[in-house]
Structure formats: structure tokens, C-alpha cells
Amino acid sequence: MNAEIIAVGSELLTPLRQDTNSLYLTEKLNELGVEVRFKSIVGDEREGLVAAAKLAMRRSDIIIFSGGLGPTEDDLTREAVAEALGLKLNRDPQLLAKLEERFAKRGMKMSANNLKQADILASAAVLPNTLGTAPGQWISGKYDGQERILLLLPGPPYELKTMFDAECISRLRAKIPPQHIARRILKIALMPESQVDARVSPLYKAYTDVETTILAGAGEIQLHFRCRKPSQSEAEARVEELAGKIEDELGDAIFSRKGETIEQIVSYLLQMRGMTLAVAESCTGGLLAERITSLSGSSRYFLGGAVVYSNELKTQFANVPKTLIDKHGAVSREVAAAMAEGIRKRCLSSYGVGITGVAGPTGGTDQKPVGLVYIALAGDEGTQVVERNFPGDRKRIRTFATQQALEMIRRALL
Amino acid sequence: MNAEIIAVGSELLTPLRQDTNSLYLTEKLNELGVEVRFKSIVGDEREGLVAAAKLAMRRSDIIIFSGGLGPTEDDLTREAVAEALGLKLNRDPQLLAKLEERFAKRGMKMSANNLKQADILASAAVLPNTLGTAPGQWISGKYDGQERILLLLPGPPYELKTMFDAECISRLRAKIPPQHIARRILKIALMPESQVDARVSPLYKAYTDVETTILAGAGEIQLHFRCRKPSQSEAEARVEELAGKIEDELGDAIFSRKGETIEQIVSYLLQMRGMTLAVAESCTGGLLAERITSLSGSSRYFLGGAVVYSNELKTQFANVPKTLIDKHGAVSREVAAAMAEGIRKRCLSSYGVGITGVAGPTGGTDQKPVGLVYIALAGDEGTQVVERNFPGDRKRIRTFATQQALEMIRRALL
Numbered sequence: 001m002n003a004e005i006i007a008v009g010s011e012l013l014t015p016l017r018q019d020t021n022s023l024y025l026t027e028k029l030n031e032l033g034v035e036v037r038f039k040s041i042v043g044d045e046r047e048g049l050v051a052a053a054k055l056a057m058r059r060s061d062i063i064i065f066s067g068g069l070g071p072t073e074d075d076l077t078r079e080a081v082a083e084a085l086g087l088k089l090n091r092d093p094q095l096l097a098k099l100e101e102r103f104a105k106r107g108m109k110m111s112a113n114n115l116k117q118a119d120i121l122a123s124a125a126v127l128p129n130t131l132g133t134a135p136g137q138w139i140s141g142k143y144d145g146q147e148r149i150l151l152l153l154p155g156p157p158y159e160l161k162t163m164f165d166a167e168c169i170s171r172l173r174a175k176i177p178p179q180h181i182a183r184r185i186l187k188i189a190l191m192p193e194s195q196v197d198a199r200v201s202p203l204y205k206a207y208t209d210v211e212t213t214i215l216a217g218a219g220e221i222q223l224h225f226r227c228r229k230p231s232q233s234e235a236e237a238r239v240e241e242l243a244g245k246i247e248d249e250l251g252d253a254i255f256s257r258k259g260e261t262i263e264q265i266v267s268y269l270l271q272m273r274g275m276t277l278a279v280a281e282s283c284t285g286g287l288l289a290e291r292i293t294s295l296s297g298s299s300r301y302f303l304g305g306a307v308v309y310s311n312e313l314k315t316q317f318a319n320v321p322k323t324l325i326d327k328h329g330a331v332s333r334e335v336a337a338a339m340a341e342g343i344r345k346r347c348l349s350s351y352g353v354g355i356t357g358v359a360g361p362t363g364g365t366d367q368k369p370v371g372l373v374y375i376a377l378a379g380d381e382g383t384q385v386v387e388r389n390f391p392g393d394r395k396r397i398r399t400f401a402t403q404q405a406l407e408m409i410r411r412a413l414l
Numbered sequence: 415m416n417a418e419i420i421a422v423g424s425e426l427l428t429p430l431r432q433d434t435n436s437l438y439l440t441e442k443l444n445e446l447g448v449e450v451r452f453k454s455i456v457g458d459e460r461e462g463l464v465a466a467a468k469l470a471m472r473r474s475d476i477i478i479f480s481g482g483l484g485p486t487e488d489d490l491t492r493e494a495v496a497e498a499l500g501l502k503l504n505r506d507p508q509l510l511a512k513l514e515e516r517f518a519k520r521g522m523k524m525s526a527n528n529l530k531q532a533d534i535l536a537s538a539a540v541l542p543n544t545l546g547t548a549p550g551q552w553i554s555g556k557y558d559g560q561e562r563i564l565l566l567l568p569g570p571p572y573e574l575k576t577m578f579d580a581e582c583i584s585r586l587r588a589k590i591p592p593q594h595i596a597r598r599i600l601k602i603a604l605m606p607e608s609q610v611d612a613r614v615s616p617l618y619k620a621y622t623d624v625e626t627t628i629l630a631g632a633g634e635i636q637l638h639f640r641c642r643k644p645s646q647s648e649a650e651a652r653v654e655e656l657a658g659k660i661e662d663e664l665g666d667a668i669f670s671r672k673g674e675t676i677e678q679i680v681s682y683l684l685q686m687r688g689m690t691l692a693v694a695e696s697c698t699g700g701l702l703a704e705r706i707t708s709l710s711g712s713s714r715y716f717l718g719g720a721v722v723y724s725n726e727l728k729t730q731f732a733n734v735p736k737t738l739i740d741k742h743g744a745v746s747r748e749v750a751a752a753m754a755e756g757i758r759k760r761c762l763s764s765y766g767v768g769i770t771g772v773a774g775p776t777g778g779t780d781q782k783p784v785g786l787v788y789i790a791l792a793g794d795e796g797t798q799v800v801e802r803n804f805p806g807d808r809k810r811i812r813t814f815a816t817q818q819a820l821e822m823i824r825r826a827l828l
Binding site for chain 1: 427428430432444449453454455462606608625638695698699700702706710711720721722723730731773775776777805807809
């Protein structure tokens with residue numbers, strides 16, 4: 001079966017915003033064995049939406065609209081799809097009551113605009129939205145003699161993902177013949193893409209029936225493998241065989257074997273060993289703590305930390321001697337080490353991390369250029385410090401530095 | 415004039431890759447006064463490409479294809495456009511000679527596949543590619559009685575950008591009547607989209623010549639205005655008039671008048687008043703510090719802060735009395751206030767922020783459900799605390815909480 005995704009919103013036709021919902025939907029559809037054949041982006045204008053809906057109904061088995069279900073004048077997906085398919089829109093009294101209740105709960109009066117969010121296409125099933133006011137809609141049936149499934153989903157990514165997972169996947173699975181696809185993701189930290197590719201391409205090129213994709217991010221390379229076979233065990237055997245060879249080649253440079261993030265791996269290792277962590281950050285400004293605490297339950301191993309932007313706070317919160325800063329400068333191997341050791345001592349944690357550097361774009365000098373970062377890890381076995389010159393802009397340098405810190409923690413815990 | 419961008423390539427229909435060329439092209443087209451009305455992504459298959467080309471020629475003045483000009487079997491853009499427009503493809507002997515020379519220079523033999531890269535649509539002008547083997551093509555003329563411009567550009571972003579800048583912009587400028595576009599962006603924090611829309615839609619609806627777009631994020635609404643007129647001053651006058659009315663209506667709920675981020679506004683206000691900031695974060699885990707320090711130069715007003723995940727650290731770094739935590743719990747109005755006051759005292763900053771709450775998805779109780787967050791701001795004028803129940807997942811709750819803190823700082827500084 002083939003799918004088509006239509007992202008709705010004039011903002012997606014500006015240089016400022018990009019449709020990302022389709023990436024998530026494509027991943028989930030691929031897992032169901034459905035290929036996405038077309039994607040399009042249409043602005044908030046009825047005529048264009050009607051044309052897109054008609055074209056999609058002619059050529060695709062599954063059509064997913066994302067966006068345009070809000071309460072404003074601009075939100076036209078419902079109306080346009082009704083016109084394109086020749087279906088009536090009916091106001092659903094139950095939905096209306098729920099909308100009113102939602103507003104009442106927050107002590108707000110529902111505005112007249114919101115009424116149209118209770119308009120449902122004739123024959124559609126309502127997909128409840130637990131996170132927002134726009135319900136989704138599901139239609140399945142014959143259209144010009146062809147079996148079609150049409151989905152209207154809300155535009156905000158967290159609403160769309162939650163609704164798709166909860167309401168759409170099982171409904172789709174019931175309609176789609178079972179497929180057999182195996183996938184694996186391996187991730188490698190802080191190795192250049194060309195170096196990874198030089199080592200692994202002789203291996204994956206020998207597996208023409210496994211689709212291999214290499215993705216490169218700041219301090220992270222991902223290898224994606226995908227194989228489709230008449231049976232699940234055949235598909236898995238091929239993917240496992242190739243992944244196994246690549247694991248042998250790259251060894252412990254691979255931090256993730258099942259697609260886990262490096263935060264998840266560090267979390268797992270810390271908990272397994274009953275160890276705790278505290279961090280003192282200067283140039284990364286809280287990004288490392290933010291990444292670590294992005295996981296629910298991180299309070300079990302992450303005690304906390306300090307964002308010590310000023311020299312005074314480096315002394316006050318991370319016990320860095322003022323004389324050390326005066327002698328070596330705030331951006332130095334010695335201060336990074338002292339930050340890691342100091343925050344570890346202050347928080348009584350198993351490990352302490354210290355990061356100091358120049359994230360730019362301003363503040364660089366000849367001796368200490370933008371991108372220079374020291375990352376230190378202190379533990380029972382002593383303190384290690386690495387010096388790195390990271391490329392890219394402020395955001396990329398900060399991401400690289402936190403990635404380096406996470407990789408150092410991971411390797412220390414192995 | 416309206417444009418349509420068609421990105422070609424099956425890899426752009428996977429979960430792993432995204433078309434980014436269209437963002438660049440949109441920016442450049444907007445500068446020329448051209449609106450992008452549709453974008454679509456089509457795989458490497460002839461039938462889909464022919465249909466996309468035909469549809470685009472019917473509805474858009476300027477049609478830009480990116481990708482599908484390479485030498486492989488999969489590269490079908492030339493052939494599909496020739497079929498859709500009923501044009502012949504002619505092999506260009508000059509291009510062929512250049513291609514051969516390019517390969518010879520590198521000591522390589524040209525493969526038979528590459529021949530088709532010299533195929534040019536009848537009536538097309540060749541756009542030289544200084545960085546790769548695929549030349550671009552430019553066609554302009556009547557199609558079904560309508561004036562149309564059709565561009566074929568290579569897919570690799572650096573080739574496309576170089577070619578578009580060098581070969582296409584001046585050609586387009588010669589064809590497009592001079593355009594005058596004015597734009598404005600207003601941003602509002604922590605007001606529901608429907609409430610903003612109810613207040614401003616009577617205003618913007620009276621300006622049918624100004625295109626208004628409402629974007630909603632976690633705790634932020636953006637109003638984008640765009641107007642096209644025969645002269646720049648007319649366009650600006652209309653946008654300014656409408657924006658002025660909306661500014662009158664929403665007053666200081668608007669935090670940004672020129673598209674600045676709330677971090678930038680807070681940065682500007684703190685510097686203008688010579689004030690400094692420190693933060694103590696629990697459930698946001700460093701996100702507030704990270705947002706504030708994402709700006710270069712933030713060390714001028716941001717002293718630092720503490721990520722106090724554990725109760726011990728709330729006491730140690732933010733001076734929160736242990737008895738207060740025992741009495742009210744870590745997630746409470748009183749602890750948030752004590753965190754803000756304590757971090758302010760410890761850092762000797764003008765303002766201190768304290769955030770404590772339940773970001774979820776685990777850790778919620780009946781009394782203290784997921785989404786409950788207390789945000790406190792302490793300053794010379796005393797301490798204020800707000801209690802909020804934010805909707806959404808962990809990421810969204812954390813974003814909302816930091817947005818609320820930034821908005822409180824902004825209002826205190828007004």
C-alpha cells in the first residue's frame with residue numbers, strides 16, 4: 001500500500017518553518033509496511049487544499065492531512081476535504097460538550113471560533129485529542145471504486161504523534177496486509193563520517209538486500225539498516241548478520257545498538273552500577289543538565305549541578321580556587337578539572353563533570369579561539385580532561401561539548 | 415507571481431532525509447516578491463513526476479524542480495518534464511564535450527550513463543554547473559496560453575545554491591515586475607491561540623490586502639503579517655497600520671515587535687537596566703539556563719545558576735531550609751519562592767528565578783499531578799510565585815515553565 005502526506009499551513013511555505021510531522025508519520029507507516037509515495041505542502045487556502053485532496057484520493061491508498069484543524073479562520077482542512085469528497089460536515093454535540101468542558105476546567109470561556117472544531121465529516125470516526133482542542137478524523141471506504149483511508153490529524157507535533165500512536169496505528173494494522181520488515185540502528189559518537197564510512201562501506205555494500213543509510217549529526221553518526229523479506233525471521237537474520245559484522249569492526253566506538261540515545265545509555269549504565277552524577281557547566285550553559293534530565297526518572301542518578309558562568313560562581317558552587325582561574329584563565333584544562341572535582345565533592349556524587357570553553361561567536365582570541373572547549377570527568381579513579389576544537393556555530397559547539405561529556409561518562413562506566 | 419517547488423528523490427520520502435533546498439529557494443523567491451504556493455516531494459518515478467509537472471504548469475507561474483538530474487537510471491526529471499510539456503530532448507554536443515573534458519581532467523572515463531546529462535529540453539537555456547556534472551535548465555514561454563517559467567536545478571544543496579544565485583536570480587528579476595513586500599512579526603507569550611485570535615481577528619480581517627498568519631508554540635503565539643504593494647512605502651504603511659491596531663488591542667501582552675525571541679527581549683531589558691539574573695531549576699533541569707545562555711554575550715547579565723534536582727542540593731545551592739521542604743514538599747509555592755530568593759542571595763544577582771514542578775510522565779500524584787509547576791521570581795520589589803498546570807508531554811511542560819519564567823522576568827523589567 002502507498003501513502004501520501006499533505007501538510008497544511010502557510011507557515012510551512014515560508015523559509016522559517018518546515019513540515020517535520022511527515023518524517024514521524026513516514027517512520028510509522030514504513031513500520032507497517034506502507035511506503036510514502038508523495039508529500040506535499042499546501043497553504044491555508046481552500047482551492048489549493050481541495051485540489052490536493054482530489055489528486056491524492058485518485059493516486060494514493062492512504063492519505064494523511066496534518067494541520068489546519070485549529071479554531072481560526074485559516075484552518076480550512078475540514079471544509080476543503082468535505083468539498084473535495086462531496087461529504088457533509090456535521091457538528092457533533094458530544095464533541096462540543098467536551099470542548100466546553102475543557103475550557104471550563106481552565107476557567108476560560110470558549111470562543112465562538114472553537115465551535116467548528118466539533119465539525120465532523122459524514123461517515124468519519126472521531127479520533128480523540130487528549131492534548132489539544134482539535135479532534136482527528138478517520139474515514140475509510142470506497143472512493144471512485146478504490147479502497148481509500150483518509151486521516152485528518154492536528155498540526156502540533158506532540159498532538160499528532162500522540163493521536164497517531166494511540167488511535168491510528170491499530171486501525172491501520174487492521175486494514176493493511178502484514179509486512180515483514182527488519183530494522184536496526186547503530187550509533188557512534190565523535191568519529192568523522194568519512195572515517196566511519198571508510199571502515200563500514202566494504203561490509204554493507206556486500207548486502208544489496210539491506211538498505212543502509214548513514215546520517216551525520218553534531219558528534220554522532222547513525223547507521224540505519226532496513227530489510228524486507230517474505231518472513232520476519234529472514235529479514236531479521238539479514239539485518240543482524242550485517243549489523244554484527246559492523247559491530248565487530250567498530251567495537252566499543254558504537255554506543256547504541258538498538259537506537260537508544262546516548263543520554264539513555266548513560267542513564268542505564270549509571271543505574272546499573274548504582275552511581276550518581278553532578279555537572280558544572282560554563283560554556284554549555286545548562287545544556288548538559290538539560291539533556292540528562294530530559295529523561296523521566298533521571299532524579300535517580302542525576303543529583304544536579306551548577307551553571308557557573310561567572311568566575312565568582314565557579315568558586316562558590318564548584319570550589320574552583322580563585323588563584324587557579326587567575327593563573328590559567330577560566331577556559332583552561334586546570335579549571336575544567338577543578339570544576340569536575342569541585343562539583344563532585346559539593347554534590348557527593350560518584351562522578352563530576354566540568355565543561356569550560358568558548359562557544360562563540362564572540363569572545364574568541366588567538367590563544368583561545370571559538371570552539372576551544374575543555375571537558376573534564378572526575379571519579380574515584382581520578383580526573384581526565386580532554387581539549388577539543390569543535391567546528392560550527394554556537395549551538396553546534398555546545399552540542400559537541402555535551403556529546404563529548406556524555407561519551408566520556410559512558411566509557412568510564414563500561 | 416506564484417511559485418511551486420518540486421523536490422525529486424525517493425530518499426526525500428524516507429523518515430531520514432528532508433528537502434531543505436526549498437527553504438533556501440523560498441527565501442530568495444520571497445525577496446524577489448514571489449510567493450511559494452505549493453511544495454511537493456516526488457520519488458524517482460516517471461509517472462508521479464509527469465503528473466506533478468502537469469499540475470504545476472496549470473496552477474503556478476514559476477515551477478522549480480530540484481534533483482533528479484544525475485546520471486543514474488533513477489534520475490528522471492528531464493524525461494518526465496519533456497513528456498509533461500510535450501517537448502523534445504536534444505543531446506547538446508557542446509555539453510557533451512564539456513562533460514567528457516571534466517572526466518578526462520580527473521583521469522576517469524565517462525560512463526554511458528552520463529550521456530543523458532547532456533540532454534536539453536527544446537527551447538531551454540543551459541545553466542552551467544560549476545560544481546557538478548548536472549547542468550540546470552531554464553524554460554520560459556507560454557504554456558496553454560499562460561506565461562510560465564520552468565527551472566530544472568540539481569539536487570545537492572551547494573550545487574543548487576550556487577547555480578540559483580549565479581544564473582537564476584538575474585534572469586528571474588528580468589521577468590518579474592518589481593515587487594514591494596513589507597513584513598512584521600508580533601509575538602505573545604502564554605495566551606491561548608483562540609483567545610488571541612478572538613481579540614485580533616476583527617482587526618486583521620479588515621485588512622484583506624495584508625496576509626496574516628498565526629503560529630502557535632508552547633507558550634508562544636506569533637502573528638505574521640505580509641503585504642505586497644506597488645511601492646515599498648504603501649506596503650509598509652498597511653502592515654504598520656494593522657500591527658499598530660493589534661499592538662493597541664493586546665498592549666504589553668506582546669513581548670516582541672520585530673520578531674525577536676523572548677530570550678533576546680529579556681537580554682535587552684536586563685542590559686538596558688544594568689541588571690543581572692540567576693536561576694535555580696528543579697523540573698526544568700537546566701533548560702532555562704540553556705535558553706538564556708543560547709545568546710552570545712549572555713555572560714553580561716546571566717551570572718549562572720543551579721540545577722537542584724535533589725532536596726539536598728536545593729538546600730546547599732539555593733539556601734532552601736530543609737524544614738520548608740519537609741513541611742510543604744519539594745513541589746510547592748513556598749519552595750519555589752525560597753529557591754528564587756536563595757539563588758538570588760547566593761549569586762548576588764538583581765533577580766532570582768526558582769522553578770519546581772512535576773514534568774512527568776512519571777512522578778505525578780493526585781495532589782501534585784504531572785504538569786503542576788511553581789515559578790517564582792525574586793527581586794528588590796519582593797517575590798512573586800505563580801502556580802500553573804501545563805498540558806502536554808515532558809518536553810512541552812518544561813518549555814512552558816521556562817517560557818513562563820522568561821515572561822515574568824520581562825514583565826518585571828517593563
